[in-house]
Amino acid sequence: MIHARGLTRVFTMKKNDPVEAVRGLDLDVAAGQLVAFLGPNGAGKSTTLRMLTTLLPPTSGTAVVAGHDVRREPAKVRGRICYVGQRSSAGDNFLVRDELVTQGRCYGLPPREAGRRADELLDLLELRPMARRKPGTLSGGQRRRLDIALGLVHRPVLLFLDEPSTGLDPRSRAEIWSHILRLREAYGTTLFLTTHYLEEADSMAERVVIVNGGRVIADGTADRLKTDLAGDHITITTRTEPEAAACAALAGGAAGAEVTTQGTTVRVRVADAPAALPDLLRALEGAGIKATSAETTRPTLDDVFLTLTGRSLTDDDVPS
Amino acid sequence: MTTFLRDTATVLTREARPSLREPVGLLFEMGQPLLFLFLFGSLLDGAIGSSWQWFVPGILVMMCLSGPMAAGYTLLVELIGGSMERLMVTPVNRTAMLVGRTMKEMAVLLCQSVLIIGLAVPLGFRLHLPGVLAGLALLVLFGVGLGALSFVLAFRSAPSGTLFYIVTQTLLFPLLLLSGVLLPMDSGPGWLRVVGQLNPVSYVVDAERALFAGRLTDPSVLYGTAAAALVAAVGLVLGNRAMRRGV
Ligand SMILES: Nc1ncnc2c1ncn2[C@@H]1O[C@H](COP(=O)(O)OP(=O)(O)OP(=O)(O)O)[C@@H](O)[C@H]1O
Ligand SMILES: [Mg+2]
Numbered sequence: 179m180i181h182a183r184g185l186t187r188v189f190t191m192k193k194n195d196p197v198e199a200v201r202g203l204d205l206d207v208a209a210g211q212l213v214a215f216l217g218p219n220g221a222g223k224s225t226t227l228r229m230l231t232t233l234l235p236p237t238s239g240t241a242v243v244a245g246h247d248v249r250r251e252p253a254k255v256r257g258r259i260c261y262v263g264q265r266s267s268a269g270d271n272f273l274v275r276d277e278l279v280t281q282g283r284c285y286g287l288p289p290r291e292a293g294r295r296a297d298e299l300l301d302l303l304e305l306r307p308m309a310r311r312k313p314g315t316l317s318g319g320q321r322r323r324l325d326i327a328l329g330l331v332h333r334p335v336l337l338f339l340d341e342p343s344t345g346l347d348p349r350s351r352a353e354i355w356s357h358i359l360r361l362r363e364a365y366g367t368t369l370f371l372t373t374h375y376l377e378e379a380d381s382m383a384e385r386v387v388i389v390n391g392g393r394v395i396a397d398g399t400a401d402r403l404k405t406d407l408a409g410d411h412i413t414i415t416t417r418t419e420p421e422a423a424a425c426a427a428l429a430g431g432a433a434g435a436e437v438t439t440q441g442t443t444v445r446v447r448v449a450d451a452p453a454a455l456p457d458l459l460r461a462l463e464g465a466g467i468k469a470t471s472a473e474t475t476r477p478t479l480d481d482v483f484l485t486l487t488g489r490s491l492t493d494d495d496v497p498s
Numbered sequence: 499m500t501t502f503l504r505d506t507a508t509v510l511t512r513e514a515r516p517s518l519r520e521p522v523g524l525l526f527e528m529g530q531p532l533l534f535l536f537l538f539g540s541l542l543d544g545a546i547g548s549s550w551q552w553f554v555p556g557i558l559v560m561m562c563l564s565g566p567m568a569a570g571y572t573l574l575v576e577l578i579g580g581s582m583e584r585l586m587v588t589p590v591n592r593t594a595m596l597v598g599r600t601m602k603e604m605a606v607l608l609c610q611s612v613l614i615i616g617l618a619v620p621l622g623f624r625l626h627l628p629g630v631l632a633g634l635a636l637l638v639l640f641g642v643g644l645g646a647l648s649f650v651l652a653f654r655s656a657p658s659g660t661l662f663y664i665v666t667q668t669l670l671f672p673l674l675l676l677s678g679v680l681l682p683m684d685s686g687p688g689w690l691r692v693v694g695q696l697n698p699v700s701y702v703v704d705a706e707r708a709l710f711a712g713r714l715t716d717p718s719v720l721y722g723t724a725a726a727a728l729v730a731a732v733g734l735v736l737g738n739r740a741m742r743r744g745v
Binding site: 208232253256257260261262263264265266267268269270271272273276277280281283284285286317328352 | 516575584586744
């Protein structure tokens, strides 16, 4: 569905100061996949989406989207995809329902069909009471639902969503997700979306692609990435610091374990924490060290990100 | 071709709906021209031979400058807001986006012009129907070019929009004042007349005055039409290119 090779985009605002937003991105997405595109602010997510949706010509590289090259046959690509941008999709001067009808007409639906489709989506996304209002008068969550409705008008085979759930309360986020998943269920739509909510990507996406500085730095299922890149952790607390040091030495003896000690707390990285914990506790007991608490943790995607870049994704500041 | 027509209709319908819903808004936009018409028109009445005959075409050109020039503003708002981006991802024909938007602006301009003429007739404006029709056609030709140029400016100004305000604010008044729309330039000093001759608006104003007076074969009509056609051609070419390149 998406095949990108060496996709690059350089912005030149001022002379001699080019911004390389996306650098040599390779990406293949199969039909029907749900891919989450993650990365910190300024990583190049929106720029990539804008290139894949024909909005922005790549500086170099190629992209074939929904069977057509974005540069040579943009019109053919446009007819098969839809894009819900990071900003609001509906014009403020127009009524909610009118915008939905217009969108249908833009994709070539006959007037009556476009009207029917608009009504269907108003009901589906619970926007019926706002049908005759201007988008500016809607709440943030209602607006985002309208954006998504606009993206669903022509039942695209491939839908791009740029931060569909940012700024919404947990309930609206859950609602948006249920709509997205329902769409996928019904039409087998391929979904490519960006998000800042790691838990969302973790629980919903089959595949997570992490970008940083315009490059893909990790790609796989959330579980794979976590196991490969971050690993499980065992955290043991002892009574005294010398005991902690002894515990660390013991744990460090096991193959492949990475140990960090902080005061009386020892953190051990292992492949499978629940399986390794009983052995470690037995070894401690044998050495006469008493653990006051022991705990295993599965990594989060943020841990993956931290391992890869040395920076947490939840810190929102962008390095210059 | 059929998709082009369909897409043009789609864009035109979208743009026209808000105006049709609130037609009073068009009247408010006309506040300034109406004020000028009644204020200057009455003041000048008698001062110049037949002031209405001289003044009404000027007011129409004034509307033709301010309306289409502001047309880019609605586009700019959509470029900044994100709705233009959404439309650009749909397969709508790019030229249709330009034509549809321009047609809406021209429909507004025609309505406002007819209203101004209708209001001026009872005040003493004499109607030469063929001349008025030809005059309106010239006005639309000029408006098409100005509107398209304004769209180009909107594309260039996004995402901040500052450029748009700077250019329209600094251009509008000099273009107006130095074209003899409001006051005759003939009595001005030499340099003023030279500046006026460099201003394409002057030719359009002169042509409009000739047409509204029923002098359809006056040479100024030819110059005015040429000036308007040139602006229209440049505007459409640049406008089409800007739409194709997109956001
Ligand atoms: N039109 C533009 N002109 C110049 N630079 C741009 C432009 N658009 C994006 N950039 C730059 O390209 C880089 C990537 O931006 P992009 O919008 O793709 O990031 P993002 O991953 O979507 O970030 P966010 O999570 O904040 O939305 C940034 O450094 C940004 O400043
Ligand atoms: Mg973004």
